[in-house]
Structure formats: structure tokens, C-alpha cells
Amino acid sequence: MESFRIFIVEDDPLYGEMLKHHLSLNPDNEVHLYKTGSDCIKNLYKTPSLISLDYSLPDMSGLEVMRQVKKENSEIPVVIVSGQEDVSTAVALLREGAYDYFVKDDDVKDRLWNIIKKIRENLQLKSEISYLKDEIGRKYEFRNVIKGTSPAIKQIFSLIEKAIKTNITVSITGETGTGKELVAKAIHYNSNRAKKPFVAVNVSAIPRELIESEMFGHEKGSFTGAITRKLGKFEQAQNGTLFLDEIGEMDVHMQSKLLRVIQERELTRVGGNDTIKIDVRLIVATNRNLAEEVQKGNFREDLYYRLLGLPIELPPLRFRGNDIIILAKFFVDDFCNENKLPKLSITESAQQKLMQYPFPGNVRELKAVMELAAVLTDIDQIDDQHISFNSTNASSNFLLEENTLEEYNTKIIRYYLDKHNKNVVLVAKKLDIGKSTIYRMMKENKL
Amino acid sequence: MNDNPNKRYHLTRLYEYVGKEAGPVKEMVGIFVNSTPEILNDMANAMEAQDFEIIYKTAHILKPSLHIFGIDDMYNPVREIEQLAKKKEDINTIHLLTAQLQLRMEIVIQQLRDDFEIH
Incomplete structure (x- = not known):
């Protein structure tokens, strides 16, 4: 692990040296001792992991030093070690952003050890989270997850690229199984919000009476069962992306509340009074024709135009020609890799069978079909006999026979x-x- | 190091910070005996000038060192000096306590110099 750089800012030469000696007992700690606030500030470029700051310094107060530190880098934890047992000072410092405050007594060294341990654990977790986020980003690099070379899918790639570059609301339409959530994730994890949360909500899965509190959160006691404050999906997605799937299923009452939040870019939790500013990128999806729903009066026209943004209409798999084979091979390879099975090829006749089938369940169905085929085969290839369709809509195969x-x-x-x-x-x-x-x-x- | 029964300090707390190894202990004692007279001198000058702020600051700096070196009988008087100076009141009491502190610290510093052979 990288060394943990600690600044001790202490004008008492004995106390400073003693803390330095004590904290240096752990060879992973790199301890620097400064006698004045300005010395500490001058050396902030060394990016300390922790600053132990005496409150009373000869040139400036601990509060002034801390403000300067926070101005330079608000992430650096500052622990105030003071000779004063003054509660109001402690409270003021903690409010200003001090990580902790303690009086110079026998416990100082133990408390510093504990704080260092805690901060190191946090740093470790942060670096793990950052690594995992990068991994997810790589995983969702859209050309890695959305496969195909058909003109229809190339058109989608070009729209995704446009969506990535801006914060425009994106509305994704397409039949079930065409990969709407995958496209939403690809946009998020390739955009400048990639390190912030991606929160997906299936609107149709939330009971009508709960949707407002699910979306906007609620305060403790705002209704029976609200035993704690709860953050809504909008707040959970703060600075990131909120994906509202099946938006067409949202009831009209909730639509007007959603419209207000989108327009004002602020919300109030259920049972709360405070207005909370939100910065969330919206991606919505539906397999309904929203324009038709507007005409029927089931969907608010003003909300429809707010949400339309950049429309991406995902093509059904049957219109993607040879992509079916590209995807079939990808799913088989992926399945074999995951299950440590030998590589399988797909015979000509199996490919023909796949190409003739309309895939009403789209890519999701193709994935299931290919995984089943990979399990059924006893040889090193998938033949047409291993391909079986269980679609509820299989009779539409009929038209493809030409x-x-x-x-x-x-x-x-x-x-x-x-x-x-x-x-x-x-x-x-x-x-x-x-x-x-x-x-x-x-x-x-x-x- | 002798076992003088009149010893005015104890190093239990110092050991907790730096361990009992002779080197680091002597290093800390050296810092204490060399830096404290200067602080006491600043305090004495501030007394003459009735500069409450410096009196407060010097008392504030001394306080933890007295605690670490187990000079327990002087901890509360220094604390009182610090508090009175902060409130800028009762210069006579501050005067009395400061004089007591100067005398006692001379003895302790000399004891430490002798015990650790710091000259």
C-alpha cells in the first residue's frame, strides 16, 4: 500500500516531536512536522492523507489553517488537537468540516491511531470502488456490449455517441428484449457521469401508492410505516443518471409531479418542507408508443415533450439481419467462458434456423436460446437440432418462409x-x- | 538515571508515546529541557509587560508538556494561568502562579538534565 502521509502542525516542539515519533512507529506512515500554519499550507502540494492540527498556532488560528486546507483540497481530513477544552470551539470546528476534535490528553495518540486506521480503510475502499467503477465502465464500453454490424445497429451506435457527449434526456423505445437498459447503461458509463450513480427504476413494478415516496423520498413519520427518512431514487442518482423504465406505465397524477421536478430541477421529500436541488440525467424507456398514449390521453403531452429529448428507437432483432449470427456466437462464447466449457461453433443449418426465426423476444430470447443450445449439445458444435424456440409467438415464423x-x-x-x-x-x-x-x-x- | 525520591517528574506517559528505548526517550527529554526555558522566559517577559495574550499562549504550550513529563503538581497552576490570561483578569494571581512555576521548573529541568546527562 502507498505510504500514508501525515502532517502534524504543532508549535509545541515537544508535543510535535512526540507525536511524530509515535506515529512513525508504523513504517507505512510518512510523518511531516510543521511548526506554523503557513508552513503547513506551503506544503499542501505533498497531498497529505491526514492533517493533525494544533488549534493555537503562532501565526494563524487552527480554523484559518483548516479553511485554507479545505479550499485547496476539501478531501483532506483535518483533525484538530487542542489544549482547550472548549465545547463551542469544538462544535464550530466540526461544523466547518473538521474530521474530529480532541483535547491534548493521554488518549490523543490512541485516537489518532484509530483515526488513521479508519481513514486508511476508507481510502482502501475508495480506491476499490474507483477500480470497480472503471471496470464497470470498461464492461459497458458500448461497442463491447452492443454487438452488431447491421445498418440498423450502426445508426444506434451513432445516436449513443451523441447522447454520451451531452446531458440531454434520452428516450429509448423498442420491443421487449431489445436491450433498452443496456443502452441506458452504455450511455451512462461512457458519459462524464460514469463515476456517479446509475439508478434504474422499473416504474411499472412500483405500486401506485408508493411511487411518489420511491421517487422523491420521504421524511420520518410522513405516513404510517415511514419509520426513518428515506432518500428517493432522484436523490440516490444525484449527479448521476436515473433510468426510468416503462415510463408509459406511470399514472397521470405522478406524471404531473415528475414534470414539476424535471422543470424545476428540485424536489421536496414526501412529508418534508425542504427543497432539494437535483442534478440528474434522465433516460426513459418504454415499449409503448408514447405519442399514441398522448393522443389517447393516457400520457401528458407536456411531459412527453420534456422526456422525448434524444429518441433512440431500438430495432427488433428480426430487422438486424446477420447481427443474429454475430450475437448468437457472442452469447455462446460468453456462456462457454463463464461456465468453463470448451469453445463451440454453430453449424450452417443452425445458423439458417436462427435466421428464419422472428425472435419476438428479441436479443433476450436469442441469448436464452443459445445458452440452452450450448447446454444441450454433446459435441463441439451447435446444430439445428439443439436450437429450440419456445416463443409464444412462434407462428409468425410462417411469414419468413417466403x-x-x-x-x-x-x-x-x-x-x-x-x-x-x-x-x-x-x-x-x-x-x-x-x-x-x-x-x-x-x-x-x-x- | 537515579532514583531520587524528590524527583518532581515521572515518565510513564512519555513511555506510552515513544516506548522505553533509551534513544528516543533521551531525545524527547532533550527537546523538553532545551525548549522549556525559552518558553518560561517568554512568559516572564510577558508578565512584566502584562501581555495577557503571550502569557496565555506560553501557558497553553507548556500545559501538554507538563502532562507528558508527569509534572503533575504544576499542571493545574498552568491551567489556571492560561484561563486567567485568556479572560485577562487577576494579574496578581497569575504573577504568583508564574513565580511558583518558574521555580519548580528550574528544579525539574535540572533533575532531568542530571538524570539523562544532558549538559
């Missing part, structure tokens, strides 16, 4: 006859065609 109209007619009539126990009269009625047409096709062995 048959002639006559072939389609035959298939439709055969399907109805099977469904209705070869009842020609009923099928003719349902399809609004003549019975004779069906009989003729039967005679020609077409059915």
Missing part, C-alpha cells in the same frame, strides 16, 4: 382443417371461402 401465395393458401386451409377435425363446412365459413374450393384441393391431394 412461399408462394398458393402455397400459403394451402398451408392455411390445412391448418384450419387440422384444428377443426376436417370439418370442411366450418373451415369454409371461418375462412370465408367456398366449400367447393376445399373439396377441390382435397381431390388434387393438396391438403
